[in-house]
Amino acid sequence: MTEPNEPNQPSEPDHPDEEQIAEAWRSAAHITLAPGPREVLEEAPAPDEEWTLPGGKAWVYLANPKFGLDKPVLLGDGFNTGPSDLDFSWEILERGPYPFISELRQRGRDVVLIGFDERSASILENAEVARAAIREAIARRKSGHPLAVGGFSMGGLVTRYALAKMEHDSEDHRTALYFSYDSPHRGAWIPIALQSFAHYIRKLNSAFSNQMNSPAARQLLWQHIAEWDDSPETDKERTEFTAELERVGGWPRQPRKIGVANGVRTGEGNGIAPGERAFRGKGLAITGTHLYTQPAGEDQLVAQLRVVTLRKPQIRTSGLPEIDGAPGGTLEGFGILADELNKIPAIIGLGSEAEIREHCFVPAVSAVALRDVDTHQKLYEPFPESSESEDSELDEYLCASQNEGHTLVTEELCTWIMDRLP
Structure with missing residues (x-):
């Protein structure tokens, strides 16, 4: 996957190309962040x-x-x-x-x-x-x-x-x-690490990015980014x-x-420590991606991104609190991401692991x-x-x-x- 405003990057040898990865993604995975079950096995009774x-x-x-x-x-x-x-x-x-x-x-x-x-x-x-x-x-x-x-x-x-x-x-x-x-x-909270990943993979699958950039998300989230390399801020909406x-x-x-x-x-707090790796890519196409829980301080690493390309840009934040571990209702954001990527056939190379599944969503x-x-x-x-x-x-x-x-x-x-x- 090529970076925005960057020259084309070579894909790794003997690896599915972007079109093959995008097609596998569309057919197997659906990354959206929401509480509750990912699948419903029984229909609701008919309403009166x-x-x-x-x-x-x-x-x-x-x-x-x-x-x-x-x-x-x-x-x-x-x-x-x-x-x-x-x-x-x-x-x-x-x-x-x-x-x-x-x-x-x-x-x-x-x-x-x-x-x-x-x-x-x-x-x-x-x-x-x-x-x-x-x-x-x-x-x-x-x-x-x-x-x-x-x-x-x-x-x-x-x-x-x-x-x-x-x-x-x-x-x-x-x-x-x-x-x-x-x-x-x-205000609600989705880790900047997850938001940046959502936008970074937009060319392969836009659903996650679209959710993060939807009107409701922009209105709900205390801090938001519209592009993978943006600085977090309160969105205009x-x-x-x-x-x-x-x-x-x-x-x-x-x-x-x-x-x-x-x-x-x-x-x-909920026991989630700041600055810990929460998600890592394991498959060939995503090895090098690491997402971290939110640390406080200046110029703090929250993500390293690599999907298909050889580049590994880093995402850093400044001035944010240790909010992932704060008292509040939690969401399995990192876990949902890993679970959905692992539904894609292993040959595509997007196998992942959530070492920490959840984060505070509503303090x-x-x-x-x-x-x-x-x-x-x-x-x-x-x-x-x-x-x-x-x-x-x-x-x-x-x-x-x-x-x-x-x-x-x-x-x-x-x-x-x-x-x-x-």
Whole structure:
């Protein structure tokens, strides 16, 4: 693979050419970063209702189909690429550690899963889908019971903006509770090492780079690069999104605002040390690629890249904290990359190993809207329970008792939310 603005580099002898590698990649691997299972083995049960919405849809599971919609709980989908997938949502919400949908319905709640035609589209665009779902729920209710509206990960930001915009526009959303589940209110994190690799291999396969450069990724990520050799910065789209959020009030003011984090509040990190090799290429076409966890300091090595060509450019960063090991919800970014590359036939030479599979994705302080994530102290300093805190922008929050997977659906966090439903 030739470098941008560089003369052609010779391929190694007796090795598949770029076209062969690209074709093998297209047929075997699909690198996108998202929590949850990579494959769904069982279909979700058919919903009681399906609403067609502009830019998306909603799948409705009623507590009592004979009665109809009574006490709606609306859940916005999280970040990924392509359209929302009901089977995937059901796998995460129902077949994981805790059957959240079933428990909600047993408590007499109607579950409305909000899906988007394109999950990587702008948060502002998908907020219009959420607004349409809220209007539909209000129109279809059989009683005057207020709504509970929220979402997982990006879905918490989508619904936060949707409710705030409705209030700004003097539209009654009839919502008594807003909730977020490990949503990156102060920004999310994908290691610069992974972002640089995504863009470096764009010529062979663009899907990973497209995801990292999508509108939603640019809005969610605290630090972003658009090209493999860029310097990390807050993307213009994130700046514009946060400005628009503030323009409509920042948060909805009418409902009570609660949130949960898949990370701890004690300051205890997830055990991932900075500056450690997390990923290495083993096949002939990728030997020489090394991706490292984020170290602090100046001119720090985070990646050495080599795919097909003989060159091995290095990626260095300055002024970033040791965020991969911070308290918060984790994502198996390095592991997903290695797993997908290892699906490609060995003859292609892209065999890889993830020596460290995961990294912090949503720091706990971001999920509870307490602090920014730009320094070691802000990330790692312990903070109190919500009843003792005046710093969070949420009315109440709960942090997990251990650092765990981003948006992992647990009894601990789900029962806390359900106990607060209107």
